[in-house]
Amino acid sequence: PTNTCRTTDNGSEFNAVMTATERSNEEFLREIDELLQDDISEEPDHGGGKDQEVVGAEAPETGVAALRAALAAHKDIDVIQELCEGGRVPEEVRIDLWKECLTVSRRPDALGGWSGPLDWENQETIHSQCTEQAGRLGLERAAQDQAVSDMELVITFYCKSRNVRYSPDCGWPELLLPMVALGFSKADLFNCFYAILVKYIPRDCRPDGRPFHLFRLLLLYHDPELCSFLDTRKLPPDTYFLPWLRSLFASTCKLEVTRVMWDHYLLERDPFLVFFLALVLVVNSKELLMDGDAVTPEELGSTLSSIPFKLDPEDIEDFFTLAQYYSSRTPQSFRKDYHNWLFGSGRTVASVASNVSYALCLPISLHEIPEINHPHSEGAESGGVRYFIVDCRPVDHFSCGHLPNSYHLDANLLLHSHSDFAVAAERLYSRMKRASLTEGEHLCFLGSGREQEDQYVNMVVAKFLQKSVPYVSLARGGYLELCSMLGSRIGQVLEDYDAEKCREFYSEGGRARSETSDSDSDASSLSRQKLQAKGARLYSQLASGLREKSQRIKTKMSGFWSSQPRPAERHVSQTDRPSKRYRNVHADVFVIADEDEENETPSASSSEDEGQGMVNVSLFTTNPEITHSFPCTELKDGVEAFPSHLLLTPDSMVVLRELSDRAGWARIKHREKLLDILKITAKKKHPDIITFKYGTGSGETAVITHQLAFRIPNTHKATTAIKGQISKLHQ
Secondary structure: OOHOOOOOOOHHHHHHHHHHHHHHEEEEEEEHHHHHHHOOOHHHHOOOOOOOOOOOOOOOOHHHHHHHHHHHHHOOOHHHHHOOOOEEHHHHHHHHHHHHHOOOOOOOOOOOOOOOOOOOOOHHOOOOOOOOHHHHHHHOHOOOOOHHHHHHHHHHHHHHHHOOOOOOOOOOHHHHHHHHOOOHHHHHHHHHHHHHHHHOOOOOOOOHHHHHHHHHHHHHHHHHHHHHHHHHHHHHHEEEHHHHHHHHHOOOOOHHHHHHHHHHHHOOOOOOOHHHHHHHHHHHHHHHHHHOOOHHHHHHHHHHHHHHHHHOOHHHHHHHHHHHHHOOOOHHHHHOOOOHHOOOOOOOHHHHHHHHHHOOEEEEEEOOHHHHHHHHHOOOOOOOOOOOEEEOOOOHHHHHEEOOOEEEOOHHHHOHHHHHHHHHHHHHHHHHOOOOOOOEEEEEOOOOHHHHHHHHHHHHHHHHHOOOOOOEEEEEHHHHHHHHHHHHHHHHHOOOOOOOHHHHHHHHOOOOOOOHHHHHHHOOOOHHHHHHHHHHHHHHHHHHOOOOOOOOOHHHHHHHHOOOOOOOOOHHHHHHOOOOOOOOOOOEEEEEEEEHHHHOOOOOOOOOOOOOHHHHHHHHOOOOOOOOOEEEEEOOOOOEEEEEEEEEEEOOOEEEEOOOOOOEEEEEEEEEHHHHHHEEEEEEOOOOEEEEEEEOOOHHHHHEEEEEEEEEEOHHHHHHHHHHHHHHOOO
C-alpha cells in the first residue's frame, strides 16, 4: 500500500470489499492478532536487572561477535544483558537486540498478506502526524516519503486489526520514530510496535488517566513537599508525564538519547521503570521548579516537560541507576497490586486499585511487613523497604494484640487534644531516630480496617503529610485484614494477644470500645456534619497545599531493620524452688508458688498514688522513661477486677488502672521500687497470674508488707523484662 491508496470514505469501501471478496484477509488479521497476543501478553519479570548496562566505550569486536551469536541463538535475555554490560550496544545489532527483548524475533509477518487500503477514520490526521515526525529524521525526500508510508501503514493496519479509533494524542508516530530511524522492516516495525503497546504502554494513558493518579501517589511517597507544591500550582502529572509515558520519552528526547535509553529499558523488561525514570526527573528538578522564575502552571509545565531534552547519551547510565534506587525504596505493592490494572491482558480491574484516584497516600499490602512473615522469610516481600509501624487504634484495642515493635499513636488524640497529639508525634519522631538501625524509616500507619473508625486514622496520616514527612503509607485492610491473614499464627506473631478481647472488639457487627470512649462522649456534642467538615478541611489543605513552601522536614536515618537476637531467657518451670530475693544473692526471684503459700502472704494494699491525676494511656506510655508496657488485669482477693497497664521505668514499676467511664484514660494507682520486690510468684494452676511481694530486709529477716497480683497475657515477656531491670540495678 502507498499513500495514493488513501481515501476519505471512512472505510466503507474497505468494508464492502472485505465482505464480498477478501474474507480470508479478515481471518488472517484475527490469526495474527492471536499469535502476537499469546506471546506478548505474558507478565514481565520484575526481578530487577543490572543497575549499569550499556553506556560507555564501544564494545570490542569479540564482544560484538559474542552478542551477535547470542542473539542469533535466541539466548535468554539475562545472557544478552551480561554481554551488553559495560559497553554501548553496537548499531549493527541494535535491531536484533530490540526484537529479542520484545520477543518478536520469530513472529510471522503480519503485514505480508494484507492488501487493504489506507482509509481508516482520521486517516488525514494519521498521515499528517507521521509526516511531522518523519521530518525529525532529516532524510532526503524519497527516504522521508518511505518513512511516512511505513509509519502510516503500521498505524492503519493496527487500527483496523484491533478495530480501534485513532486518537491524535495517542503518541504512536513518536513511538514508531526510533525504530523507523534504525531501518526496521515493515514486518518488524509492526511486530515491535504492537509489543511495546501491549507490554510497556499502560491502559488509560490519557489526561486524568489512572497512571497519572498512581504517579502522584509515588511522588507523594518520596517527596510530599514537591507533590504539595505542584498541587498548589495546579500542575497534575498528566501535564508533563503524558508525553513521556505514551512514547517512552521518544517525543521529548533527542533521537540518539532515545536509542540508548531504549537499550537500557528493553533489557530491564520492567514496564514500571518509566514511572521511576519520571520520578528521577521531577525530584531532581525540585529546586528549579520551586525556586525558579516560572510561576504560572503553563510555565512550570513547559519547564518540566523540556527537561528530558537536556539529557545526553552519557547521562543515561546514571539516569537508570537513580531510577533503580528509587524503585528499591518503594513498596513492592506498587508493582504487584497495579500490574494487571495497567498492563494486564484482561478487562477486569482489580478492586485494590479501583480507588487510587481517591487514595490519601500510597496503600501497601500487609504481606510486605516482615514481622508478619515466618522468620526464615523475613523481609522477603519488602525488598529494600523496612517499615516503622504506627498503630493508630484505641489503646484498649492495641492492648489486646499488636505487631512487635509497633508504636501506638491513638488517632483520637488528634481529634480532641492537639497538644497531646503534638507531644506524642514528637516522641514518635524521637523513637524513629533512636531506632533507625533496627527498625525503619518508612512509616506505615495501621488502623482497625473499619471505615468509620479509620477516618480518624486518615486525619493522622494527613497531618504527617502536611508536615512533608516522606515514606508515608497506609496498611490496606487494617487490623481486620491482619487477623484474617495470620489465621492460626495470630498468637505467635502478635504481642500481648488476647483472643477473647479481640473477638469482643472485632467480631462481626460488634462495636469498637473506642466508640464509647470518653473522647467520643466528648465528641457526641458535635454533629456528624461537623466531624465530616473537619475531616474535609484537612483533606482539602493536603490536596491544595495552601502553603507555597512548607518547612522541609527530612527524616535522615541510616541502615535498615536488622534482626537483633534476644538473649535466651527461660520461663518459670515447675522445677524451680522458692528462693531469696535478688538483693545480695544470685538465686532466681521467680518461683512457682503453692496455693496455700500464696494465701499466707499479707494482702495489704501497696503504696497507692491516690493523689495522682488522670493520664492518657497512649501518651503516658510513650514517655521516654517508660521502657516496657504490658496490658494486664489487677486482681483483688483473687478476682480479676481492674483492667490495668503495668509499666516499667529503669528503677520502678508503675501500674495504671483504666477508668471505666473514660476509655483510653487511667489513673496511676501504684508506683513501686523494683529493689523492694522480695519475691515474684506464679500459681501452678494459673501460670499467667503473677504476684509481686514487697517488703523490707533480706534472707531470713525479710518481712513481706504487701503484694500486688495481676493476670498478664504475655507473662514470659513481662517477667523477663522485670528480671532484666532488677539485674541492671544490681550491677
